[in-house]
Every structure is written in structure tokens, then in C-alpha cells.
Amino acid sequence: MTEFSSYQDELYEQGRHGHQPPYPITFAELEKKASAALPPKVWQYVAGGAGDEHTQRANCEAFQRWGLYPRMLVAPTERDMSIELCGTRLPSPVFMAPVGVIGVCAQDGHGDIAAARASARTGVPFFAGTLSSDPMEDVAPEAGDTPGFFQLYVPPDRELGASLVHRAEAAGYRGIAVTLDTWVTGWRPRDLAGSNYPQVPSGCLSSYTSDPVFRARLRPGDDPVETVVRTLPIFGGPFRWDDLDWLRSETDLPLMLKGICHPDDARRAKDHGADAIYCSNHGGRQANGGLTALECLPDVLEAADGLPVLFDSGVRTGADIIKALALGATAVGVGRPYCYGLALGGVDGIVHVLRSLLAEADLIMAVDGYPTRGDLTPRALRAVR
Ligand code: FMN
8 A cells, every 4th residue: 555645744854854845736836837947839739728728727627516525533544545447456546648749848858758757656657658759669668667558649551550559569558548539630729829730749759750660661761750740640540430440459458548528439439349438638638619528527437337437637636636536537647737747857847746646635535534445436525516
């Protein structure tokens, strides 16, 4: 059992020796400092969302409409947040969501490696992205004993898609999240205003440029990065139900479908052999539809009918994590918070962000009297106006 609350003790102990916390404690401060630390185009790409960003803001605000009941006379001195996800035991239900440009959020341009190292240090798994600064094979071992997962954008070229999948298997990733909501890039005013596409993602094409199928197709003199940008929809292309059947036939790794928000899609995903549903609206980056991922979660959970349901979009605090778990999510992901930690402090910055989220979540379980993940049920929540 991991004592996540011990991070609080460490911070107070450092204070006794005259050291202030090296990185911000609140998300608001983290965001403010990251905006100053990142190059403007990278900042706009990471922080921005679709349309007027209503959905992106609403994702965060949705958590305020739930309140947690404190339960007294329980005082659990030990808490157990561990979970099982698709056959993999994890010390906590928190994960780092796939972030394609995480590579360029790091000062040295190797953010995927930094995320993997933070994963090794915290036990928080990460999803290596198809869009990565370092090839997936170089990233995987950096996570040490912490299991990692691979996020797949499916290129229209199936031979290339199959190659990415088989490389992920060989590299030891424990599952594949196929991203469904980004087959075309959403309307992103911040990037449009700065003509900022595909400059930022093009720093993260090494899983394509290192791919043997891709390389075999290069002609003498072709520049690999140029060729990807010219010939591939770098976020994948149209992906439909029969494509899913093809993908299912290519791998025995657990398949998680990322971007499912409608219960009918969750039901159909199960029929098509998905191993997990990943309820997300891409942090409001893709379609400014107004419906938050959290609002979609209960119906998706019901339709998933026992399949694990991963969740992300708008999680900013330990309290948000606990609320998503109480609604029924199997595991809860963060996106922008760890990007900002990386921007400020590299591996240490990510570790700080993850340990802070876990410590807050753990302390809420302590104070509110929920000893285990299993005690967090919808009965722990009340809807508030
Ligand atoms: N999701 C993917 O499935 N693949 C990606 O390549 C990807 N790139 C992202 C890049 C950035 C800069 C951000 C912020 C998110 C990206 N996402 C990607 C979405 C995240 O996986 C996740 O769904 C989202 O960030 C969660 O919302 P949050 O940022 O509010 O925590």
C-alpha cells in the first residue's frame, strides 16, 4: 500500500529546514508559471482548445456540481487506492493521458522520456503517444517497473498502422488506446491565429520516421519529417467500426477506445471486442460541443456494463480525481497539469504535480472516511447547484 499523503509531510519537513516547495501547489499558479516558461506557440497549442473553449472550461467546472459526503468515525489511518486495469495492477487509479507534443514541452525536447522517468518514480503509468519526440522503443524502458500504455493514431495506411501496433507490443506496452476523436483536427482558434499547425506537432514525429514500413517507402533524398507532414494525416485518418475489427485482429493487447462519450458507442465498442472504454472529450481540444466528459461518464459507465472505463478531461485536483472515481471511473487521467509540471521542472516538475494530486486525493479519503477505492461509490456524492 502506498502512502501518497507522505508528500505533504515531506513538504512541511522541507519548510522546517527553510525550503519552500520548488513548484506551485495550486493548478492556477502552475498554469500561470507554465505560460511564462513555454515558448508562446507551444503554450498556445498546449493550453488552447476548440472554438471559444467553452467545453474546455466546462470540463473543469463540471466537477463543482458534485460534492463529497464526509463520513465520520471511520478515520482510516491506511488507505488503499490500488486498482487493476486490463490485467495490470497499479498502485493508484491515476494516469498520465497521452499528450502528443509532450516532447516539446520539455526544455531539452525529450518530454516523452521525462514523462516515462516520472512514471518510473511515481508508479503513475503514462500513455506514450504516436506523436513523440523519441521513438516508442526508446521511451518504454525509461518507465522502469511502471507499466506503460501506447496511444495510437491509426494512419490510413494499414501496413504502417499494423507496424506501429506490433512495435508497441514488442516494446512492452501493456495496452493500446486508439484515439477516435482526432481523425480530423478540430477548430482551434489559438493555433489558427498563430498559423501554428503543423509546426508544433512536427517536432514529435519520430515514431513515424523510425518506422521500418515508413522508411522502406522513402525515396533517396526524401526528408523523413517533411515526408510525414506531406503524406500522412499525422493524427491518423478516418477510423470506423470495420477499421476497429481490423485493429482487433492485429493485436491481443488490451484495446482501449479513447473519445467515447455516448452510451450507444460504448455498447457497440464492447460488441466489437474493446477491452476498455476511455471516456474523454480530448480536454475540449477537438469539438466545442458543450457537453463535458464528466456529464457523459455515468451513462457511459452503465453502457460499458462491467468493462473498465478510463476517464479524463478537466481533472485539476485530487478532489476531482476522487469524484470521478466515486462516479465509477476505473482510472482517471490528467493531461495539461503534467505538461505544465514538465515545462517548469522537467522530470521533477511532473513528479511534483503527480505526487501533489495523489497526496490531495489520499488525504480526502482519509479526512472523509473512505479507506479503499471500493468505498468510493456514487453514494459518496451528492449533486449540488
Ligand atoms: N490525446 C491523444 O489521444 N493523443 C494525443 O496525441 C494528444 N495530444 C495532446 C496534446 C496536448 C497538448 C494536450 C493538452 C492534450 C492532448 N491529448 C491527446 C488529449 C489528452 O490525452 C487528454 O484527453 C486531455 O488532455 C485531458 O484533458 P485535460 O488536459 O483537461 O486534463
